[in-house]
Amino acid sequence: MSIVKSGSATYKPLGKKGKGSISTETGALSSHPYGFNTRFEDGKGSNPEELIGAAHASCFTMALSLALADAGYEDGELKTTAKISLDKTDDGFKISQSALSLSATVEGISEDEFAKIAQEAKANCPVSKLLDTKITLEFDLSA
Incomplete structure (x- = not known):
């Protein structure tokens, strides 16, 4: 059985002058603006x-949290940023990398573990598995 979640987008008119909105089924985003100017210029929106x-940041952080708990660690905090690189190629644009940067505090764990x-x-x-790109991870672990 699959768990199915959805997001939606609208965009009009067509091309660089178009504007759109993004929504999620939970309402986390509701008609949030996006467009060419928010993606490639300094426009406000997403x-x-x-x-x-x-x-990616939220999926990885939750997966790590659950794995740490399964390994017996219960006290800690994880903060992750994912920087997504969009590059122009001969074939158009491609997401070339997701760079995860993690700040973690986990009581009693060694850096190797x-x-x-x-x-x-x-x-x-699951999001790492979905992305067809290079994924890097840097972390700072404090006790």
Whole structure:
């Protein structure tokens, strides 16, 4: 059985002058603006890359949290940023990388054990598996 979640987008008129809105079924975003100017210029609103970044950061962080709890660690805090790189290629645009940057506090864990669990979470969270791109992970672990 699949868990199905949805997001939606509208855009008009067509092309660079168009404007759109993004919504999620939960209402986390409701008619939030996006367009060419928010993606490639300094316009106010959102863009697909930051939404992918939020999705990847949240998926990885939850996967890591659950893996740490499964390993017996219950006290800590995880903060992740995902920087999504969009590059122009000969074939158009491509998302070339998701760079995860993690700040973590986990009581009683060694850096080696943390690194192993974090790398497994990076490789196995569903959004990492979805992305067909290079995924990097840097972390700062404090006790």
